Amino acid sequence: QITLKESGPTLVKPTQTLTLTCTFSGFSLSTSGVGVGWIRQPPGKALEWLALIYWDDDKRYSPSLKSRLTITKDTSKNQVVLTMTNMDPVDTATYYCAHSRLEQTGDWFDPWGQGTLVTVSS
Amino acid sequence: QSVLTQPPSASGTPGQRVTISCSGSSSNIGSNTVNWYQQLPGTAPKLLIYSNNQRPSGVPDRFSGSKSGTSASLAISGLQSEDEADYYCAAWDDSLNGRVYVFGTGTKVTVL
Numbered sequence: 001q002i003t004l005k006e007s008g009p010t011l012v013k014p015t016q017t018l019t020l021t022c023t024f025s026g027f028s029l030s031t032s033g034v035g036v037g038w039i040r041q042p043p044g045k046a047l048e049w050l051a052l053i054y055w056d057d058d059k060r061y062s063p064s065l066k067s068r069l070t071i072t073k074d075t076s077k078n079q080v081v082l083t084m085t086n087m088d089p090v091d092t093a094t095y096y097c098a099h100s101r102l103e104q105t106g107d108w109f110d111p112w113g114q115g116t117l118v119t120v121s122s
Numbered sequence: 123q124s125v126l127t128q129p130p131s132a133s134g135t136p137g138q139r140v141t142i143s144c145s146g147s148s149s150n151i152g153s154n155t156v157n158w159y160q161q162l163p164g165t166a167p168k169l170l171i172y173s174n175n176q177r178p179s180g181v182p183d184r185f186s187g188s189k190s191g192t193s194a195s196l197a198i199s200g201l202q203s204e205d206e207a208d209y210y211c212a213a214w215d216d217s218l219n220g221r222v223y224v225f226g227t228g229t230k231v232t233v234l
Contacts, residue, residue: 013153023142024229037223039167039225046124046210046225046227047159047161047167047210047212047224047225047229048225049212049222049223049224049227052223054125060220060221060222061222061223061224062165063219063220063222064215084154095166096166100208103173105173105176106154106155106157106173106214107214108157108169108171108172108173108212109159109169110172110178111167111168112166112167112168113166114166115166
């Protein structure tokens with residue numbers, strides 16, 4: 001059974017850097033085809049994809065946020081870390097991490113973690 | 123900013139069929155498979171349909187997906203009260219910015 005859980009601060013100040021950790025079980029990020037992604041959702045708004053890291057350390061970022069995002073993995077700890085610099089109140093959202101696996105017909109996110117709400121306020 | 127467009131809302135009475143559209147372009151739906159996610163109130167999204175029309179284990183067969191050209195659709199047959207949720211389409215987009223994952227604008231389904 002695959003599970004993921006996000007952890008990190010619930011409140012950050014504007015201009016600060018946010019660091020979120022996704023701790024997972026039930027799969028290995030060293031297995032070919034496997035990935036872990038981050039998605040966020042502002043209150044009452046739609047989902048927004050942020051970043052994805054694959055087993056081979058290939059990384060993909062949302063173009064609109066690429067300059068502020070860094071995604072890394074620690075295979076030995078079963079963790080993926082997302083950092084976002086220069087936080088702003090508009091970054092207030094629930095942040096989710098999710099498992100991904102490359103298949104012949106594509107890849108998708110399944111399952112997802114429970115999410116963690118991050119509020120940006122002074 | 124979503125590049126996949128969905129109607130903001132859809133509704134039906136129990137037992138009815140509801141269809142949700144998802145409009146994209148040649149760089150996303152036109153060249154990659156479509157996934158659908160269901161988000162029940164106050165919960166994390168859950169994969170509902172993958173690879174255009176495949177259901178993960180445990181998803182009722184009243185949910186079905188299809189794709190044609192640069193558009194996709196999700197159909198819910200025999201609508202039930204527990205289907206009241208937000209639904210999002212998604213696909214990879216091969217643009218000048220590289221390969222990015224894009225979500226739709228989301229559709230809120232209400233069971234009347």
